Amino acid sequence: MEILLAKYNYWIYVALMMIGIYGMIAKTNLMKKIIGMSIFQTAIIVFYVSIGAKKGATIPIIEHGHGAAHAAVRVADYVNPLPHVLMLTAIVVGVGTLGVALAIAMSIYKEYGSLEEDEILERLE
Amino acid sequence: METVVSIKPLLASLVSLVAVIPIVMSGKRPNLREGWTFLAGVIKFGLIISMLPVILAGGTIQYNLWQVMPGLAIAFKVDGMGMLFAIVASTLWLATSAYSIGYMRSQNEHSQTRYFSFFAVALSATIGVAFAANLFTLYLFYEMLSLATYPLVTHHQDGEARASGRKYLTYILGTSIGLVLPAMLMVFHLTGTLDFSGAGILAGTTSKTVIICLLLMFVFGFAKAGIMPLQGWLPAAMVAPTPVSALLHAVAVVKVGVFSIFRVLTFIFGVELLRTLDLGGVLCVIASITILVASLIALSQDGLKRRLAFSTIGQLSYIVLGVALLSPSGLTGGLLHIAMHAFGKITLFFCAGAIFVATGKKNISEMVGIGKRMPVTMIAFLIGSMSVIGIPPTGGFISKWHLLLGTLEANRIPMLVVLLSSSLLNAAYFLPVFYRAFFCTDEESMFEAKVVEAPIWCVAPLVMTAAISVGLFFYPQPFLDLARMAVRSMGG
């Protein structure tokens, strides 16, 4: 129980990641591949955000920012903000990739009339 | 021994390469174009001869062009051995240029500009090999030669040329990349240098097994030398126009091959090392197999050029045998044979070309009675054959004499037998050609008894080379001196 509580976050991100990878590799429908890809990316975000968590701390915004004495800021009070910043980037990259992937998938549909990888490959011959 | 630093060896190599530019520029005006070829040839010859006194006085000429990386430089060094080869090559270039003009124009060949350009490049590479100061430079020019000769071999650009060109490159590039390159790297790995040194550089660096492997890699890797079983490209390459066959496949390319083997065996391995490890025997066996088998095959060839090609394969191994004997006379004989065989064999090729130009005949069986039609050519043919067989008064006798002495010095009597029986075989495949050309009844003769020689541009060079062949018997001194000097520098 102790270990479970200490690490379950990390295990579940692994589970999400496995689902994502499975979707990317095993699915032949292009949209499904894209969904798999997105799940894969969110799994990484879960991982990073979990790194940033801190017991007994609150959101990383300094209370009474202006005017409060600087010495009053205690590190233990705020969660680690760095992973959050990194993951903002990752989310944005994720939506960028998603847009490009969708655009390509739609062009493929226009060209070959299908979203199934095997059918497209047949039509390529 | 004095060492002179001079840019001359570089210039000697580069002059024909530079000449490519005016040759291409004046592609539309053949006379001017050939003028450039000659000019370059004369300058090259002059440069090489101008270095001769220093070399004969026992000096060497060096020039470091470029240090590519530590231990790896493009550098030139002129010594007796390189000088000998360079003189032969540059002299014959002049002869062949003249001959090419006659041959190519009378055959009305296409793309002559390309022909003369690559011809010039090939010569640059040949001189580069002769003057290379280290194995890397030698390899560089060796590859350059392989590439420059491809368009020459496949000049006709038909199906046959295509197949032969492919075979040519497969053999030449395959071996140089697959065998020479790793061997060279291995040498560099073991010694940290590739510079040629008279005493060899490999002594005491590695085990006998590795040495033997390297030896075989080098000997077979320089496939231009046509050592069996890597001789297949040579007969195939005979599809080239005759001047190409003459210069490149009797002189430049194949001689570059044996020259490289000679260089590597004596200046990388070192005579002393080969002697202590007792590797002469291996080489002797390799060489003598090629000598005998090639001579036997030559007997059965009807195509004149093909017969000459197999003869060349056999003769090249004489030179390798010269090294294999590891005795002073043997080495001297081997080096001399580079020169002597060159003059003899090029005469024969010129004759074959002249016959083709004048009569369109390629096969020996069609040449009965040709002596009455082309007496000058056929007399020259006789002289060339005598030189190759080694009958006095021709230069070939001198080199063969030294080789025979070498076998006695090295106490390798079987090799003596090989040489003598090979000479008999040579005689057996050359003399009938001559015999049938002159000694036949009028009914047997396939030609009218009217003298019609090939154009003067074709005949003059072959008369000249035949004359030199004879001249070398009476005055072999410069070559003999150079060869002896080279042998001395090898500590032989």
Place this chain on the structure above:
Amino acid sequence: MIWQFDFLILALGVICALASISLKDLLSAAIVFGAYSFLMCLLWTEMGAVDVAFTEAAVGAGVSTVFFLAAVFHTSRIVQPRRRGRMLHKLVGLAAATGIGILLISATADFPNWANPNSPASTHLSPFYITETIPLTGVPNIVTSVLADFRGFDTMFETAVIFVAGLAVVSILGRYGRRLRDYEPSPVGEDVAHQSPIIQAACRIFVPFMQLFALYVVAHGHHSPGGGFQGGVILGASFILVAISYDLRVMQRRLQERRAMLFSSLGVLIYSGIGALCLLMGANFLDYSILHTILPATSPIMARSHGMLGVEVGVALTVMSIMVIIYVNVASYGKSDRGL
């Protein structure tokens, strides 16, 4: 942090992920995927990552789902079963997933316990950001100060990523060679009328508030969750809402695609331009403190704060326009005429 709650969300997340991967109907899969994103966003709020959650809510659960729906609308909705080599494909996927899973699980044993305040991640770099954000930059939202200043260089490229994505979509899907006049939306005709008037009225009321809120999110990002990304996405979403409830052409009357492209370049240009300005003034790239010499009545610290605001505006501009561009192209198959 209540682990039971956490656990529940994670479990639901896994279920949603599985469902969106295995559903045969792509429309449902897309919607389930939206739900999955929303669960993730709950999870992150719960872990204190409010900015991430905000962004995920706007991007992942919001516009991404719309993009998916639009794409599915234009292509096929039902997943065809694979004809041959089905098992093999599945096995390969399963093997890869399991392999990587085992690899990753094996690493977790060495991780510090979850949410341990003494983990290296919480003790090495982050204390500096937490304690120094006010003294060095004057911005209470640490995520904003790290995002736009300490690691502002990352964020500039992040904006560039968004820009690239939009440009990529245009160049892949777009009908090419359109000039400005081709973009002129045709007058609103009867084809608009078939939309439900209730939706249209609701949208009419919503959109101004959305946009106002978005501006607030951008401007108040220094003090509260939010900033250029979140605000930009909401702004973009307001346009997308117009496009969905009315028509693409109606939306294009407000924001032409061509102008959106211009805005998006301008946004990143603002960001990198501010950086370059610092460079020209003799400081390092993106060192906003130098700007106090040209900004009226500010100290180097406040100059940093203002510099951040400047770049956030740039980010918002780019993100908004790119969201619109991607939507327009995906929803209209690159023709930017009718939309869904």
Place this chain on the structure above:
Amino acid sequence: MISPEQYPVLIVVIPLLSAFLISILGGMDKRFCYPATLLALGGSLAAAVATLCLVADHGIIHYRMGGWAPPFGIEYVVDYLNALVLVVVVFVAFMAAIASKVSVEEELPHKIPQFYTLFVLLTTGLLGMTITGDAFNLYVLMEIAALTNYALIAMGRKRALMASFNYVVIGTMGACFYLLGVGHLYIMTGSLNMADILNILPHLYGTNAILVAAILMLMGAWIKMAFFPMHGWLPNAYTYAPSATSSLVAPLMTKVSVYIMIRVMFSVLGAVYVFKVLPVKELIVWLATAAIIAGSLFALAQKDFKKMLTYLIVAEVGYMVGGVWLATAQGITGAILHIVNDAVMTLCLFLFAAIVVHKTKGHQLSNLQGLFKKMPITMAAFAVGALSMIGVPPTAGFFSKWYLILGGIDAGQWQFVVALLFSSLVNAVLFFRIFEIAYYEPESAQHGHGESVAIDEAPLSMLLPLVVVAITIILLGLYSGEIVTTFIQHAVPAGI
């Protein structure tokens, strides 16, 4: 106005700013795009060369983004290794940009502004990846490069679309692996700065988490560089991409990824860790050997000229990965030198392919018939590139191969030596087959048999870069000793 300390950032900032300007100006008039692109890349090239000189004179340069000290801020580190790679990247991009004019107008007439914006941004991404000293910043730039790349390839339409889609999926997986690896390092060390991580890491060497981080990051780099057997996405993507795209992407993408691998190995994980602690050295050299042999064999089987080249890229990646993992000074030197040489060589071949596509409207081997006569200068330049691929001195390819083989001998990895020689032989076969095809006339014209075929050279904007690149190949070869002693020998980690 701008002091030399600012040069490193200019390399990246100039093209970045220009990209947006190109997008804006191109929207008004697309004639602006081409000159603006050249200007941007030219400026970047100047900055890169200036930086290279600075590094050669004064050693490693550190640059703090936003003035924040590392490890808190993002840092640019220009050392002996990436100073060199930076110049190569900009040089290749600049040459590819010059040559792109005609083929872009021909193949993508309606997407000129988009193309050039993405082109410059891709270059920016690659430069940023090369120059950065921050592990996460690397990921962001990797994504910039990747997204632009997907779009540039997908512009090729038809078959390029499917290839591009595969690339999106696999490329994203690669980037995510890298990101995960960084995450593992972050959770263990708490840092993102490469030098900082390198300092903290030694006492964590034994842990599983670092092992996994190393595997993930290396996997990410390998997927991105199409290291065998992860090469599946590359051939189609590069073959069917527009000519102007492939002449930028083919030389650079894989090479920069190899650089990233070296970066991760030596500047993040540490040479001691990857060579002494990880027990995979031999295994990876074997894989590299397989990559070389498989790439060469696949290349032999192709009838499509461009596709053949792409399989050669797969083989060349094997050269570099193998060279690094030989773990000898010679091998690493060879691998780094090969990054430089191979980028230029591949550029030469793909510029030639672009000319072939422009002239003959196809990229099958049969399209090359009779080209020696038609385009002698082009073919001569191509021949230089081809000879370099084969490894004929004094072209650049010979010297990097020289070091690689010596490294293989030093390490006693004979299978790698054999594979290198084998690949040289295969390259010889491949390129001489091409020479042969180009040397002989097409069947129909064979009867003409004279000097009648008119010379029909490529347009100057394509020919000039090709010739410059060919000359560069020879110069690189001649100066390889110089390059090694001035730069590469400092980049090889000490004590291996």
